[in-house]
Amino acid sequence: MEQTLYERLGGKPGIKALVDDVLEAHMVNPAISARFLPYRERPDDLNDAKAQLCAFFGAGSGGPEPYSGRDMVTAHRGMNISTSEYMAAIDDIMSVLAAHEVDETTRKDVLMIGYSLKGDITNQ
Ligand code: HEM
Numbered sequence: 001m002e003q004t005l006y007e008r009l010g011g012k013p014g015i016k017a018l019v020d021d022v023l024e025a026h027m028v029n030p031a032i033s034a035r036f037l038p039y040r041e042r043p044d045d046l047n048d049a050k051a052q053l054c055a056f057f058g059a060g061s062g063g064p065e066p067y068s069g070r071d072m073v074t075a076h077r078g079m080n081i082s083t084s085e086y087m088a089a090i091d092d093i094m095s096v097l098a099a100h101e102v103d104e105t106t107r108k109d110v111l112m113i114g115y116s117l118k119g120d121i122t123n124q
Helices: 011-028 033-041 043-060 072-076 083-099 104-116
Strands: none
Touching: 011 033, 011 043, 011 083, 033 043, 083 104
């Protein structure tokens, strides 16, 4: 039987490692670092954000963990995230997946899911 996306991403530990590195990448990406650097001063909030992201990606990729965070429109409302900021975030995600040697089909699957959320996240 085919593996779920969750399994292909390495399950819970694999997704945790990806989320950690994606947030680190956002903090040094000049296009979006200003949005994320405040978390450096608030490690508890950073850990909460990471836990929400792990649950979101886990639940969305076929894993057992429930996601109890906000929907994407509500979570990003009022931030006025531009299309170029959105693309910068997607670039970080794709780079981290490549660095973790996630295979190309899986990278494309993640890209499609990310792209499907664009309208919910940008210009809200
Ligand atoms: C595919 C793209 C994205 C996904 C899947 C995503 C997912 C999420 C999730 C699951 C949360 C947690 C929601 C909660 O705590 O209830 C969140 C929060 C957040 N996102 Fe995104 N996001 C994306 C793109 C972006 C972009 C492009 C930015 C900014 C450049 C951004 C900035 C933030 C910030 C600052 C928060 C924290 C909000 C708060 O705690 O008030 N996100 N995102």
